Amino acid sequence: MNESIKLEVPFNETAEREHQQFFFRYTWKNGFTELKKAILYAIVFLCLGFSPSKLITSTPASAVFRYGGFIFLAYIFLLLYQFFTRKKKFHASIEEQINDFKQKDEKFSFIILNKDHITLENSLNTIGSIWSRTSYKFVDKYLILSILTNANFIFTENDFKENDYKVLKSFLEQYSKEEK
Secondary structure (H helix, E strand, O other), X not given: OOOOEEEEEEOOHHHHHHHHHHHHHHHHHHHHHHXXXXXHHHHHHHHHHOOOOHHHHOXXXXXXXXXXXXXXXXXXXXXXXXXHHHHHHHHHHHHXXXXXXXXXXXXXXXXXXXXXXXXXXXXXXXXEEEHXXXXXXXXXXXXXXXXXXXXXXXXXXXXXXXXXXXXXXXXXXXXXXXXX
């Protein structure tokens, strides 16, 4: 099987936005877990620090809890600031990328599969990787394809024609590794 298989992925603006929105929410899920923990710790520390109990207020632990609560509040604001600034930049970059595709009148992207490597190409860029540096993960109806550990591509079965999705899936299962 030395020959390459070339799969066409039609460009769909609505689907691309949906995929990118999903990926943003998916990557920030851990950030929200951290935010929930920080809120819980801030509440606990502030309640202990400002507790009317004479057992706590008469010791230096009260001041430690107060300062700890304020540190967790600052951490909460930092996480929220990061989320909103990255969300704004993310949406701007998505719009820029979609506008670039529209300007070039891009109709298709291509996935080239070979037993040695995978290549994703369109008129704007070409990204290739050997299979050992490629991984994939299924989340809900989405397939997240990770190339070179920092380039991620999102696909669903509806993005492909006929049985091209099954071909891609079988190549991924055979040559790359699945993330858990």
